[in-house]
Amino acid sequence: MSFVLTCPNCGPREVTDFGFGGEIGARPSREPSFRELNAYNYFRANVAGRQREWWYHRSGCRAWFIAERDTRTNEVHFTRLPDDEDPAGEAMVPAGSGLAGARRERAAGTRGWDLR
């Protein structure tokens, strides 16, 4: 058996229910150089240990959410929706990353382009 993730909307489900969206990293600057953009596109931290990552409930409510998982054991420490408070008390979404960050920036008018 692989492991179980708790969808913030639907509750615990087997991992095959979900789509994996990859680790959460910092987004590039507003006007990145070609090199910086490629580094953002291709390079990954790939940590062995606790990792924040995006998941998508493909066979359920189809919501994107954040999970913290230990990649050495596959133990999931928590899951939450992007706009929910972080159990570890960290920034709601790591500095300007991902959809929620973009949504917030868009609402605040700090980003000129749309991610949808």
Add this chain to the structure above:
Amino acid sequence: MLDLFRKRRMWRPASKLKGAYDVVIIGGGSHGLATAHYLREHGITDVAILEKRYIGSGAAGRNTTILRSNYKTPEGARFYDASVKLYEGLSQELNFNLLFSQCGHLTLAHSDRAMFVMANRAEVNRLSGIDSRLIGPDEIQQLAPAMQVDNPNATFPIMGALYHPPGGIIRHDAVVWALARSADQGGAEIHQDTEVLGLERSGGRVSKVKTDRGTIAAGQVLNCTAGWSTLISDMAGVKLPITTHILQACVTEPFKPLLHVVVVSSQMHVYISQTDRGEFLMGAEIEPWTTYRMQGTLNFLQDVCRHSLELFPQLERARLLRSWAGLCDLSPDYSPILGQTEVENFHVSAGWGTYGFKAAPIVGKTLAELVATGRQPELIAPFALERFYEDRLVSELAAAAVSH
């Protein structure tokens, strides 16, 4: 007669680590050992191979032993072809029977689109001088009489296949042992149960390698650790575009010889061969999420059995003997990352995804040349790490995205 009872060693037992080596190879798998073997040709023998567990305990001992060179890009096809050619002479070169049978390799096509891609691959292969062609269902049936080719109820009907006669299977453990023996005979030291804990940098170079058995100075350092390559590269301050996933395989109990080719279906995510012991060896797709935990999953067993049975319904009563998982270091373009990095004396052989074992001898040969001459050999120039910063990818998505 007395010889029968003599204890024979393939390589010397572990000695104490010396204080310094010309070359330190991290990772005692097929790539690390092949590099040590080919370094002999350049007269470089002051070599230490550091292996966290035992040699061949990672991907080298967990792969499905398939060799082939029918890749999609000219760069890839040329590279893997050189590897298969080296494998052809390796038993002779290492004086060790590697049980290489070039039984042929079939990649099934189940759609018009797949037929188009296979035709494309066949053309690229032929231009590189690689024996590879598109065949129809009749010829597939001739090559694999036991396979259910013409099944009107199939989920994925078989329309044709890319046939690659030089492809085949080899004994993977034998490759590891023979390369280790040769490296050892050449003077290289194989240190098992030796984990690298850190790399010390000074003046833009890696100067020292910290292990759990002491610190050693190194002239050049090679990272050949596949699934763990990001962790080692991080120690040197080199970022890699790699994510680590598990790939799984399983074998059935042994049967009489039934299948004499390697059968792969990218749409059904399955590849099947029958080993020399008679076991059906089946592999599937990597899990999409990243992990360092080598634990198998139930959905893998379900999928691989369902798809294998569609091709070989006669295996219905076969019992699985064992299944296992290994770590794969997946690169964004399904091509490897080879050679120099921004740290002068730190070289990598990484990004091997699901195709590293096929390339072991050519990686050893080219990395040995790089270490000896300081220049990136022309054959591996397209696979330099720098290509990701410059967005010059070598996309093997069509020929390697399904693991086989």
